[in-house]
Amino acid sequence: MRVRTVGDGTPELAVVACLHGDEPCGKTAVERVLAEEPTFERPVRFVVANEEAIAADARCVDEDLNRAFPGDPDGPTHESELAAALLSELRGCAVLDFHSTRSHPDPFALVSRLNDRTKRIARATGVGRVVDISYVAGGLVDHVDGAAVECGLRGTERAARNAERVLRNVLGSTGALDALSEGGTPELYRVFDAVTGRGYEFVGENFVRVEEGEVFARKAGEELRADRPFYPVLMSTDGYDEMVGFRAERAGKL
Numbered sequence: 001m002r003v004r005t006v007g008d009g010t011p012e013l014a015v016v017a018c019l020h021g022d023e024p025c026g027k028t029a030v031e032r033v034l035a036e037e038p039t040f041e042r043p044v045r046f047v048v049a050n051e052e053a054i055a056a057d058a059r060c061v062d063e064d065l066n067r068a069f070p071g072d073p074d075g076p077t078h079e080s081e082l083a084a085a086l087l088s089e090l091r092g093c094a095v096l097d098f099h100s101t102r103s104h105p106d107p108f109a110l111v112s113r114l115n116d117r118t119k120r121i122a123r124a125t126g127v128g129r130v131v132d133i134s135y136v137a138g139g140l141v142d143h144v145d146g147a148a149v150e151c152g153l154r155g156t157e158r159a160a161r162n163a164e165r166v167l168r169n170v171l172g173s174t175g176a177l178d179a180l181s182e183g184g185t186p187e188l189y190r191v192f193d194a195v196t197g198r199g200y201e202f203v204g205e206n207f208v209r210v211e212e213g214e215v216f217a218r219k220a221g222e223e224l225r226a227d228r229p230f231y232p233v234l235m236s237t238d239g240y241d242e243m244v245g246f247r248a249e250r251a252g253k254l
């Protein structure tokens, strides 16, 4: 884990990249911003989390770090130890956590603890959609205030540019950098179900409403039909081994 704290004092904002070693967008965005050597008006902690997984160009070494929290300093896996060390670096901070997906090209935020600090960070990202993912327990955003941002398709320059824009927005609107930022009032979605199963082709589009009775996934001789309207979130053909993705409902503006 690489930790760099900039500005004077105790940081109240932390930026985390590479919880997943094969999702480079956040690390690229942080490097681009810090390369300009900006003057930080408020302290910020930057963390590159899973350096061993980055070196292996893999999601993880032993287990998914984003499912290893709270972890254990003497834990049985690399990610268990790392999860505990990371949480202690993040103590007291609101967190911006960067990811990328196999499912959707545009950035959106995932939140779990819907308190004021989390809402402030989610709005500050400038993204148009925020998903309450508290239905799925165990991720970093379950253990800290703040938002995880899915920046776009894994390994693409577009995802890196989206991450950079989100980072500049959050640094600007939290006063860490004296910069213009584009906050907003995003649409809120709430995940209420996971669609499990292996080998399905997802035939819908994320964040586009699936009507009751509509087919949204299929495999040889089998179709998955909506038993009620929903919005697909993180659904894809090959993003997960054992799951198509999540079903969500609209929940107004954040």
Ligand SMILES: [Zn+2]
Residues within 6 Å of the ligand: 019, 020, 023, 098, 099, 100
């Ligand atoms: Zn990720």
